[in-house]
Amino acid sequence: MQRFAFVIHPIDVRCDVAKKYPIARYLPETVIAAGIRRLSPSVVSHITGIRSESTGEEAEGWFIGCPLTPRQLLALPHEVVYKKLIQCGKIAEDLGAGIMGLGALTSVAGDGGITVAENLNIAVTTGNSYTVATAVEGAKRGAEMMGTPIAEATVAVVGAAGSIGRTCAILLAREARNIVLVGRNAAKLEPLADELRAMQQAEVRVTDNIAEGLRDADLIVTVTSAVDAIIEPEHLRRGAVVCDVARPRDVSVRVAKERKDVLVIEGGVVGVPGDADFHFNFGFPPKTAYACMSETILLALDGRYESFTLGKEVSVAQAEETQRLADKHGFRLAGFRSFEAAVTDETIAAVRKAAAIPPK
Numbered sequence: 001m002q003r004f005a006f007v008i009h010p011i012d013v014r015c016d017v018a019k020k021y022p023i024a025r026y027l028p029e030t031v032i033a034a035g036i037r038r039l040s041p042s043v044v045s046h047i048t049g050i051r052s053e054s055t056g057e058e059a060e061g062w063f064i065g066c067p068l069t070p071r072q073l074l075a076l077p078h079e080v081v082y083k084k085l086i087q088c089g090k091i092a093e094d095l096g097a098g099i100m101g102l103g104a105l106t107s108v109a110g111d112g113g114i115t116v117a118e119n120l121n122i123a124v125t126t127g128n129s130y131t132v133a134t135a136v137e138g139a140k141r142g143a144e145m146m147g148t149p150i151a152e153a154t155v156a157v158v159g160a161a162g163s164i165g166r167t168c169a170i171l172l173a174r175e176a177r178n179i180v181l182v183g184r185n186a187a188k189l190e191p192l193a194d195e196l197r198a199m200q201q202a203e204v205r206v207t208d209n210i211a212e213g214l215r216d217a218d219l220i221v222t223v224t225s226a227v228d229a230i231i232e233p234e235h236l237r238r239g240a241v242v243c244d245v246a247r248p249r250d251v252s253v254r255v256a257k258e259r260k261d262v263l264v265i266e267g268g269v270v271g272v273p274g275d276a277d278f279h280f281n282f283g284f285p286p287k288t289a290y291a292c293m294s295e296t297i298l299l300a301l302d303g304r305y306e307s308f309t310l311g312k313e314v315s316v317a318q319a320e321e322t323q324r325l326a327d328k329h330g331f332r333l334a335g336f337r338s339f340e341a342a343v344t345d346e347t348i349a350a351v352r353k354a355a356a357i358p359p360k
């Protein structure tokens, strides 16, 4: 039996905390945040039933709750955040885990797991390699479903200077006609733009203006660390496909209400092999997980207790290696979700109709 742990944190602060402390529903968010910070990390659930399709190897794991909000993870001094994450890691060690994954913004804070790994006797991974692999695969499939050939598409990557965004942009630039790199600091995007231009495939543009960056985009991969939504209905063209990999989400809920003619899908919903039971509802259907969770699990199943993805750089080779391990053990992109609901053939047909794209 292989063992892993995965760190999670509240994302929708009131809603997530109220699952354990119902009184939180009635308190202001600032009060909840101040209370959370005083808590110690603890085990949230025991994950059971995971089994490799090819080797038969089994794995169990634990979700460990890091009591910090998205804002706290990004704004508190790094040392405060590292201390909490190292406490999570000590719990993981005591449980016998050989590797610990860092979920959502726990991998964005500070140096992307390096300090945490240095202070633990087990491996640590951010999960960003497999997140890149599934984001690109998901975005391409979404475009296909909407009848947008990527070779003719304008593709925008929002948060392209970031760890996940950068490598997504490199992979998408191999196939797209035009690529637009969007961030909050254009100068930070220029080195990547030069790298992509040297590939001599896509036309490359850079912008720090989200409206301008998305105006002509047929396919958008958005993966920023913004704590509030940054993509609004007025930013999107008719028939656009948006793959939102960010947690918290980058796409405003207004888009779901007001733009029936665009397809928004969540990046990285992965089917986990075996009879996986997470014993915790993080908003996905049974037996499915985020890509970053899946990276942690597949490394454990393969007995690779190494700090596979650490720091802020993810290489194409790392993304490809996690895809290889996923194929080996039977992890697969599992359908699509959009704002907590499954994306069905009917959803696609309705979006195509609203966007005046002929039915398939």
Ligand SMILES: NC(=O)c1ccc[n+]([C@@H]2O[C@H](COP(=O)([O-])OP(=O)(O)OC[C@H]3O[C@@H](n4cnc5c(N)ncnc54)[C@H](OP(=O)(O)O)[C@@H]3O)[C@@H](O)[C@H]2O)c1
Binding pocket: 103, 104, 105, 107, 108, 126, 127, 128, 131, 158, 159, 160, 161, 162, 163, 164, 165, 182, 183, 184, 185, 188, 223, 224, 225, 226, 227, 230, 245, 246, 247, 248, 267, 268, 290, 291, 292, 293, 312
């Ligand atoms: N779905 C999954 O399975 C999964 C797995 C792992 C991570 N994630 C999520 O992926 C996201 C990014 O992670 P990462 O490791 O790539 O983070 P990162 O390396 O910190 O990169 C985030 C990028 O977002 C940019 N950004 C932040 N606020 C912005 C704004 N308001 N407008 C435009 N750009 C903005 C940052 O700009 P600067 O360069 O100027 O700072 C940075 O380049 C996070 O939300 C994380 O929770 C999801």
